Amino acid sequence: MAERRFSEDELIAQIFAPLAAEGGFGLADDAAVLPSGAGDLVVTTDAVIAGVHFFPDDPPGLVAKKALRVNLSDLAAKGAEPVGFLLTLALPPDWTNGWLRDFAAGLAEDARDFACPLHGGDTTATPGPLTISITAFGRSARFVSRSGARPGDLIFVSGAIGDAALGLGVARGEPFTGRLGEAARAHLLERYRLPQPRLALAQTLRDHASAAMDVSDGLVGDLAKLLRASGASARVELSKIPLSAAAREAIAAEPGLFDRVVTGGDDYEIVLCAASEAAAALAREARQAGVALTEIGVATSGRDAPVFATADDRQIVFSNSSYRHF
Structure with a gap:
């Protein structure tokens, strides 16, 4: 039965x-009371x-x-x-x-x-x-909006970028998966299934960030959203974007995956801007919180789309800058 x-x-x-x-x-009721604070x-x-x-x-x-x-x-x-x-x-x-x-x-x-x-x-x-x-x-105690970035602010990102987008490929059994070691496959799949919210950085953001947002639809597209809200542009060094060992292994197996890494969704890391004089405190507090924080670029004046540059100063334009629901 x-x-x-x-x-x-x-x-x-x-x-x-x-x-x-x-x-x-x-x-047992139709509403709730949130605690005061x-x-x-x-x-x-x-x-x-x-x-x-x-x-x-x-x-x-x-x-x-x-x-x-x-x-x-x-x-x-x-x-x-x-x-x-x-x-x-x-x-x-x-x-x-x-x-x-x-x-x-x-x-x-x-x-x-x-x-x-x-x-x-x-x-x-x-x-x-x-x-x-x-x-x-x-x-x-201080709401950190998307709209506070100013020219000269440094741009940082937490954790590693692209693991979850690659993990979705692993879950789908895409061809590159067969060229990865077992540890890399397991790491990427875990990052897709189980995001790591960076709550340990909340106090640090309140103290130092001029603007921040979580990276849910891809670093390239989400940073562009933050900059549009701030009325600024940026230059980002692609070689500085933090990648896990598993992501590097996947890109070595199939170099075209780099675009997916920086534009795919589900990272749930934080991209933030802060004045240059706050950089040392940011780095120290992130270490204390046990969260990697990497400087990847600088905000610039103007409202143009951010520039993504390679180590040899080539500018890269991504055809699909982020995950799109529609």
Whole structure:
């Protein structure tokens, strides 16, 4: 006999209520109360959809973590500390109780580790595909916008760029995958499935950044968005863009992958600008936070598209500067 699936009330009471914060009232009310605190209340929302942002057969715990972490990445880039989130879950006809339990277990682990508890949300049915939308809340003593970059500011990026875009290729079994070692394949796939929100840099951004945003649609395109918002341009040294050993291995196997590395989505790193006199403090605090931070260029005057230059001073134009949803 097939297992009886949870009713909506059972789903909420048994699966998600244990994750709820005190202000979520056990998810037994129609609204929640966020905790008071100093600074601006920062709000962001992102959805992830099966077949678009993750594979339908990906482990449900990892799907839950990715859904939360892409939102936490936005909070980090604004210099905000997380205080909670809302979850909207649209379940297709083939959902199971076991899938939900595993999903909630992954969500609970990250909610605890990132001090970002559940405050409420909604569950509904959909003909498909599975859709998960999270709205995350944070607080920041200084909201770090996209629009504060000024000519002369240095441009930095956290972590390594392009791993997730290559990891998607690994998940799809693209030909280059067969020329990678097992460790490289595992690293790239992990980076696609499980972003690392750079919340450890939130205080540093508040103290030093003139502008910042998370890199979700590709470094080339997202930096261009930041510069447009700031009314500035830039020169970026392509040779300085930080790459992991796995990404370098992939590019060595197929050099054309470099374009994907700098324009593909799902990095969830932070690109930021800061005055040159802040560079030493940025480097020191990033080291203390355990996050790599690399200077890749400088903001310039004007509103032209940023210049991406090779080591021998050739300017590279990318035909597709970022991932596009439409």
